[in-house]
Amino acid sequence: MDEFGLIAALARRLPKPGADVLLGIGDDAAVVRTGGAPFVVTTDTMVEGVHFLETTLTDYNLGYKSLAVSVSDIAAMGGQPKFAVVSIAIPSGWAPERLERVYDGFREVTERFGCHVIGGDVVSTSGPLVITTTVIGEAANPIPRSGARPGDILFVTGRLGGSSAGLQVMQEATSVSDISKACLIERHQRPEPRVAIGSLCATAGVHALNDVSDGLASELNEIAAASGVRCVIDADKLPVLPEVVELARGVQRDPLSYALYGGEDYELVGAASNRAFATLLAGASAMNVPITRIGRVDEGDGVVMRRPDGQMEVLDPKGYNHFKRDDA
Numbered sequence: 001m002d003e004f005g006l007i008a009a010l011a012r013r014l015p016k017p018g019a020d021v022l023l024g025i026g027d028d029a030a031v032v033r034t035g036g037a038p039f040v041v042t043t044d045t046m047v048e049g050v051h052f053l054e055t056t057l058t059d060y061n062l063g064y065k066s067l068a069v070s071v072s073d074i075a076a077m078g079g080q081p082k083f084a085v086v087s088i089a090i091p092s093g094w095a096p097e098r099l100e101r102v103y104d105g106f107r108e109v110t111e112r113f114g115c116h117v118i119g120g121d122v123v124s125t126s127g128p129l130v131i132t133t134t135v136i137g138e139a140a141n142p143i144p145r146s147g148a149r150p151g152d153i154l155f156v157t158g159r160l161g162g163s164s165a166g167l168q169v170m171q172e173a174t175s176v177s178d179i180s181k182a183c184l185i186e187r188h189q190r191p192e193p194r195v196a197i198g199s200l201c202a203t204a205g206v207h208a209l210n211d212v213s214d215g216l217a218s219e220l221n222e223i224a225a226a227s228g229v230r231c232v233i234d235a236d237k238l239p240v241l242p243e244v245v246e247l248a249r250g251v252q253r254d255p256l257s258y259a260l261y262g263g264e265d266y267e268l269v270g271a272a273s274n275r276a277f278a279t280l281l282a283g284a285s286a287m288n289v290p291i292t293r294i295g296r297v298d299e300g301d302g303v304v305m306r307r308p309d310g311q312m313e314v315l316d317p318k319g320y321n322h323f324k325r326d327d328a
C-alpha cells in the first residue's frame, strides 16, 4: 500500500466529524470553524535520513525548512499563517547548540510570515532527529483542491525542479557551474512559501490550489481526482528553472522530470477562471513572482501532458511517495 492508500485506509477507521469541520482529511490543510471565521490547520514531519541529512541541510535551514513547508500548506489554502507548535525528537548525540541553530531558522520564518511558535514538545530518541511542525492559520476564503472546473486555466508560481536538482548536486559529482550549484542548493534548503500569492488567489476567487511537495505530476493528479476533472498541460510551457536545464543537460536527463517528479519546490499550482487568472497575474507581477499558464482543465480524469511534437503523455502520480519510491 502506498502513502495515499494508507491515509485513506486509516481515515476510514475514524468517525465522521461534525459540521464544524468544513474540510477534513484530504487537502493541504483542514478547514475548521468554531463560531467566527474559518481557520486552517496543517502538520508535517521531517525525519533525518528521509527528508534531510547532515550533509544536505544546515541546522539553521533545517529549522527554516521544517516550518516553511507547513506555512506553504497554509499558503496552498489561501490562508495566513498565525501560530505554530513544534515537536522534536532528539537523538542522544545532538548538541543543544545545534538545536539553537534550528530555532534561529524557525525565528526567520516567524519574522517573515508572522507565524509564532506558541508551544511544542521535546523528547529524546534512540532513532533519528524528527521535527513535526503544526501550523494554524486564518482563511476567510479557503481554496480546496476540489474546485477545478472544465475550462479553467492551470497555472503554477515560480520556477520548478530546483529542489530535487539541488539535492542531486549535493550528493553527486555534476558538471554545473558553482553559481548554478549554489542556486540549486538554495532552492532545496530554503523554499519560499507563497503566502502572499496564496492570499491573492483567495481574493481573486481561484478555484483550486495545491503546493508542490511531491512533484507537479502528483499535485495535478490530486487536483484532478479531488475535482473530478482532467488536467491537460503543455510540456513546453512548464517553467523549469534554467539551472535545472543546465544540470539535466550534463547528466542527460529530461529537465522536465525534475519539475514533474522531483518535488519539494513548494510552488503553488492551481486552477482559475479566465477572470480570476487575470486578477492573479496583475497582482503577482506587482509582487515580482512569475505566474505561468501551463494548461487547462477538461472534462474527464487524470493528467496528460502534450509534448512539443504533439504526443500526449499520461502523467501518473509518481512523485515522491512515502512507502513507494518513484521508480517502483
Ligand SMILES: Nc1ncnc2c1ncn2[C@@H]1O[C@H](COP(=O)(O)OP(=O)(O)O)[C@@H](O)[C@H]1O
Binding pocket: 007, 010, 011, 024, 025, 026, 027, 028, 029, 030, 043, 044, 073, 213, 214
Ligand atoms: N496519519 C494521518 N492521519 C490522518 N490524516 C492524515 C495522516 N497523514 C496525512 N493525513 C492527511 O492526508 C492529506 C494528505 O496529506 P499530505 O500528502 O501529507 O498533504 P500535503 O502533501 O499537502 O502535506 C492531508 O489532508 C493530511 O492532513
Ligand SMILES: Cc1ncc(C[n+]2csc(CCOP(=O)(O)OP(=O)(O)O)c2C)c(N)n1
Binding pocket: 044, 045, 049, 050, 051, 052, 053, 056, 069, 167, 213, 214, 262, 263, 264, 320, 322
Ligand atoms: C536526504 C534526502 N533524500 C530525499 C529527499 C527527497 N524528499 C524527501 S521527502 C520528499 C517529499 C516531500 O515530503 P513529504 O513528507 O511527502 O511532505 P508532504 O507531501 O506531506 O508535504 C522528498 C522529495 C530529501 N529531501 N532529502
Ligand SMILES: [Mg+2]
Binding pocket: 027, 028, 072, 073, 076, 210, 211, 212, 213
Ligand atoms: Mg501540500
Ligand SMILES: [Mg+2]
Binding pocket: 043, 044
Ligand atoms: Mg504533508
Ligand SMILES: [Mg+2]
Binding pocket: 213, 214, 320
Ligand atoms: Mg508528500
